[in-house]
Amino acid sequence: MKKYYPLLSHSPLFTGIGPGDFDTMLHCLGASLRSYPKGQTVYFEGDTVTEIGLVVSGRLHLVKDDVWGNTSIVTEIAPPEMFGEAVVCGGTSRVPVSVIAKEDSVILFIDYKRIVTTCSSACAFHAKLIRNMIRILAQKNILMSTKMEHITQRSTKEKLLSYLMEQARQAGSRTFDIPYNRQELADYLSVERSALSAEMSKLKADGVIDYKKNHFEIRREGA
Amino acid sequence: MKKYYPLLSHSPLFTGIGPGDFDTMLHCLGASLRSYPKGQTVYFEGDTVTEIGLVVSGRLHLVKDDVWGNTSIVTEIAPPEMFGEAVVCGGTSRVPVSVIAKEDSVILFIDYKRIVTTCSSACAFHAKLIRNMIRILAQKNILMSTKMEHITQRSTKEKLLSYLMEQARQAGSRTFDIPYNRQELADYLSVERSALSAEMSKLKADGVIDYKKNHFEIRREGA
DNA sequence: TTTCGTTCGTTGGAAATCCAACCGATAAGA
DNA sequence: TCTTATCGGTTGGATTTCCAACGAACGAAA
Numbered sequence: 007m008k009k010y011y012p013l014l015s016h017s018p019l020f021t022g023i024g025p026g027d028f029d030t031m032l033h034c035l036g037a038s039l040r041s042y043p044k045g046q047t048v049y050f051e052g053d054t055v056t057e058i059g060l061v062v063s064g065r066l067h068l069v070k071d072d073v074w075g076n077t078s079i080v081t082e083i084a085p086p087e088m089f090g091e092a093v094v095c096g097g098t099s100r101v102p103v104s105v106i107a108k109e110d111s112v113i114l115f116i117d118y119k120r121i122v123t124t125c126s127s128a129c130a131f132h133a134k135l136i137r138n139m140i141r142i143l144a145q146k147n148i149l150m151s152t153k154m155e156h157i158t159q160r161s162t163k164e165k166l167l168s169y170l171m172e173q174a175r176q177a178g179s180r181t182f183d184i185p186y187n188r189q190e191l192a193d194y195l196s197v198e199r200s201a202l203s204a205e206m207s208k209l210k211a212d213g214v215i216d217y218k219k220n221h222f223e224i225r226r227e228g229a
Numbered sequence: 230m231k232k233y234y235p236l237l238s239h240s241p242l243f244t245g246i247g248p249g250d251f252d253t254m255l256h257c258l259g260a261s262l263r264s265y266p267k268g269q270t271v272y273f274e275g276d277t278v279t280e281i282g283l284v285v286s287g288r289l290h291l292v293k294d295d296v297w298g299n300t301s302i303v304t305e306i307a308p309p310e311m312f313g314e315a316v317v318c319g320g321t322s323r324v325p326v327s328v329i330a331k332e333d334s335v336i337l338f339i340d341y342k343r344i345v346t347t348c349s350s351a352c353a354f355h356a357k358l359i360r361n362m363i364r365i366l367a368q369k370n371i372l373m374s375t376k377m378e379h380i381t382q383r384s385t386k387e388k389l390l391s392y393l394m395e396q397a398r399q400a401g402s403r404t405f406d407i408p409y410n411r412q413e414l415a416d417y418l419s420v421e422r423s424a425l426s427a428e429m430s431k432l433k434a435d436g437v438i439d440y441k442k443n444h445f446e447i448r449r450e451g452a
Numbered sequence: 453t454t455t456c457g458t459t460c461g462t463t464g465g466a467a468a469t470c471c472a473a474c475c476g477a478t479a480a481g482a
Numbered sequence: 483t484c485t486t487a488t489c490g491g492t493t494g495g496a497t498t499t500c501c502a503a504c505g506a507a508c509g510a511a512a
Contacts, residue, residue, distance in 0.1 A: 070378070080378075091367070092367045092368075092370040092371050092374070093367075093371065094367075095363045095364060095366070095367035096364055096367035096368040096370065096371050097364055097367075097368075098368070098371060102371075102374075102375070122356070122359065122360055122363065133345070136345065136359055136363075137345055139363060140318045140345065140359075140362060140363055140366065141318060141319055141320055143318070143363065143366035143367055143370060144314070144315045144316075144317075144318035144319030144320075144366055145315075145319040145320075145321070146370055147315040147319065147366060147369055147370055147373070148315050148316065148319050148321060148325075150370070150373040150374070150377065151315070151325075151373070152325070153377070154373065154376070154377065154380075155293070155303075157377075157380055157381065157419075158380065158419045160419075160500085161468070161469090161500095162468080162469075163468095187489070187490085188489070188490055188491090189489080189490090196380070196381040196383075197469085198469065198470060198471080199490085200469090200470080200471075200472090200490095200491085200492080200493090201468080201469055201470070203490060203491050203492080204469095204491080204492075204493095206490095206491090207491065207492080219490090383469095383470085384470095384498070384499090385498080385499075386498095410458095410459070410460085411459070411460060411461090412459080412460090420499085421499065421500060421501080422460085423460095423461080423462080423463090423499090423500080423501080423502090424498080424499055424500070426460060426461050426462075427461080427462075427463090427499095429460095429461085430461065430462080442459095442460095
């Protein structure tokens with residue numbers, strides 16, 4: 007267990023918790039490590055869960071099966087990411103996806119109740135954990151809202167501009183770098199890469215934006 | 230203040246709090262009521278905020294101005310809904326939208342720190358409030374994830390089927406009712422109403438689904 | 453019953469997107 | 483250097499979506 011402490015201390019859930027507190031804390035939380043060989047299913051879609059999972063080793067896939075058998079990968083989870091926190095904290099209980107180990111993996115499970123129930127020994131880190139959890143959920147909310155705002159735009163052009171303006175706003179400047187290449191940006195905005203490239207070229211030709219690789223500039227607003 | 234207690238007791242933030250506790254609680258939280266005449270701006274986009282707002286009377290609009298002056302309504306907030314909780318709890322501080330009173334409105338403001346900092350008098354409701362807040366954020370997460378899953382589908386047909394399958398899953402049956410009319414469903418999936426109607430007709434003709442008004446049946450899976 | 457408003461399906465032409473393919477530029481490796 | 487792989491822009495035709503408009507069905511109000 008101890009060998010994972012350095013990793014765990016970088017997890018958003020445990021930020022602000024001193025390394026010296028991990029022993030007490032994990033014991034108080036009743037956290038348990040479980041190993042899954044490559045290919046094994048951690049959760050089946052629809053399973054009832056009460057624990058938050060934190061991958062400490064390996065790699066997981068969250069997958070969704072549509073009713074006629076096609077499975078699509080929703081996300082990949084790598085150390086030290088969490089999964090299941092929204093379902094568990096929301097009290098929904100039933101996971102909407104299946105979780106599969108794509109490599110031999112080790113997962114730290116923590117019972118949600120043990121986090122939010124301040125224990126009799128009044129461990130100091132409960133408050134910290136709770137604030138961390140709230141922050142994690144809230145930030146995820148903001149990320150999703152932002153993305154939603156972009157992809158609900160009608161056209162590829164509007165999606166792109168919505169995204170670029172947001173980036174400019176965050177950078178506080180008309181020039182900025184974006185963290186995606188074209189394909190990744192297309193995926194994020196859920197548009198075609200070629201259509202995206204075409205729109206970008208058009209906007210550049212119209213003098214609305216300029217760019218080179220991942221560096222962008224917003225030159226003029228308007229149609 | 231007291232006249233709002235019945236309303237507040239139906240707010241997700243205060244579920245499980247006894248009516249008798251409101252006096253103590255609101256005082257302990259340092260909650261304050263502020264009134265805004267119709268048309269007045271509550272927050273300007275980019276303002277730094279540390280309080281969660283809870284509308285107890287009136288109606289607010291969250292609006293976003295794109296850089297060339299067009300403003301679009303992101304959401305309407307009506308009693309007893311909250312706003313700003315994701316930003317405040319996420320520690321981002323700067324609101325990404327402007328908040329405007331569309332009618333004479335009264336808002337209850339609560340400092341986030343006072344919620345998560347258990348007070349010296351150890352008020353029993355802090356723990357409850359925190360759990361409520363976590364649940365609210367987590368459920369919003371799930372709602373958004375679900376919607377995102379539908380909207381990121383490529384075509385109108387796939388968006389529709391993704392939504393309908395989700396509804397069937399939730400209902401635990403191949404037949405179910407949906408809470409939207411056609412226009413609302415189109416807005417939710419961010420597609421055209423007419424294109425949606427057309428796809429629905431086609432799917433019905435192909436024997437994939439059947440429907441009448443808001444009542445649907447999934448008959449056959451596959452292309 | 454008549455009238456009016458709303459909802460929903462349909463349609464046709466314009467516009468946008470998808471898809472596969474190709475090419476040039478650049479970087480990495482042999 | 484030559485080869486290979488990746489990335490990004492472009493292109494053209496098939497497909498889908500958009501948009502405005504219309505009409506049928508239904509329910510509420512007069």
